Amino acid sequence: RKRIRTHHLREMKERGEKITMLTAYDMFTAATFDEAGIDLLLVGDSASNNVLGNETSLPITVDELLPLTRAVARAATRAMVVGDLPFGSYQASPEQAYLTAVRFMKEAGAHCVKLEGGAEMVPVIEKLTQGGIPVMAHIGFTPQSEHALGGYRVQGRGDTAERVKRDAKAIEAAGAFAVVMEMVPGDVAAEISRELTIPTIGIGAGNGCDGQVLVWQDAFGLRTGRMARFVKQYADVHQVLLDGARAYAEDVKAGTFPGPEHTF
Ligand code: KIV
Ligand code: NA
Numbered sequence: 001r002k003r004i005r006t007h008h009l010r011e012m013k014e015r016g017e018k019i020t021m022l023t024a025y026d027m028f029t030a031a032t033f034d035e036a037g038i039d040l041l042l043v044g045d046s047a048s049n050n051v052l053g054n055e056t057s058l059p060i061t062v063d064e065l066l067p068l069t070r071a072v073a074r075a076a077t078r079a080m081v082v083g084d085l086p087f088g089s090y091q092a093s094p095e096q097a098y099l100t101a102v103r104f105m106k107e108a109g110a111h112c113v114k115l116e117g118g119a120e121m122v123p124v125i126e127k128l129t130q131g132g133i134p135v136m137a138h139i140g141f142t143p144q145s146e147h148a149l150g151g152y153r154v155q156g157r158g159d160t161a162e163r164v165k166r167d168a169k170a171i172e173a174a175g176a177f178a179v180v181m182e183m184v185p186g187d188v189a190a191e192i193s194r195e196l197t198i199p200t201i202g203i204g205a206g207n208g209c210d211g212q213v214l215v216w217q218d219a220f221g222l223r224t225g226r227m228a229r230f231v232k233q234y235a236d237v238h239q240v241l242l243d244g245a246r247a248y249a250e251d252v253k254a255g256t257f258p259g260p261e262h263t264f
Pocket of ligand 1: 023042043044045046047084138180203213214215
């Protein structure tokens with residue numbers, strides 16, 4: 001089980017093999033997804049609203065995300081581990097971005113970093129890649145900018161398609177090894193995927209991307225309630241845990257756990 005590297009992803013795109021990515025925020029989910037053959041594990045800043053209890057991805061800090069990234073990096077033997085740079089930790093300058101990204105590589109063992117933004121991030125992407133850090137970009141709907149973008153909205157409809165295409169090309173020219181496209185119309189995302197030589201990873205961007213990513217709590221049903229249209233639910237972890245917790249509580253209340261076989 002050889003470690004997935006950036007050139008493997010590019011080769012997968014060249015031979016038309018789709019790339020798989022999931023989020024992971026702890027050792028056992030990371031080990032399980034790695035065992036399943038998932039190519040990329042993203043320790044997303046979505047840990048903010050999927051692990052830490054915040055409403056959005058904005059509040060999470062570098063110091064909060066580093067230990068989760070370290071746990072995933074320790075557990076994954078094959079998957080490439082992507083550290084997600086939190087809001088405010090890279091936008092101020094290429095130098096700030098470099099120092100933050102180095103922490104994800106050195107302190108947490110990430111193999112690359114992801115950051116949100118298009119053409120405006122070119123100097124940052126250049127600085128990081130020149131400094132030995134592979135960069136995955138993230139365009140279309142970028143959750144860290146939800147207040148600037150006016151909420152969760154598809155990006156690149158109609159006239160704004162050109163902007164998303166320009167962003168994608170600028171990112172590739174700056175040296176990014178891959179790009180996430182979030183909530184971009186399927187035809188626009190497919191066209192960008194054909195025009196770029198680097199792999200595109202879609203979330204709510206249709207089937208024409210070179211790979212797909214989902215947040216695992218959404219995809220495997222730990223989160224309940226209303227879900228974005230782009231989510232497909234592959235498992236019902238919430239129900240499994242609910243049944244397990246209730247059965248345990250019943251046993252304890254009834255005095256049937258622990259039994260003699262659990263007792264020294
Ligand atoms: O943080 C995250 O989970 C992400 C993915 C949705 C791409 O950025
Ligand atoms: Na993210």
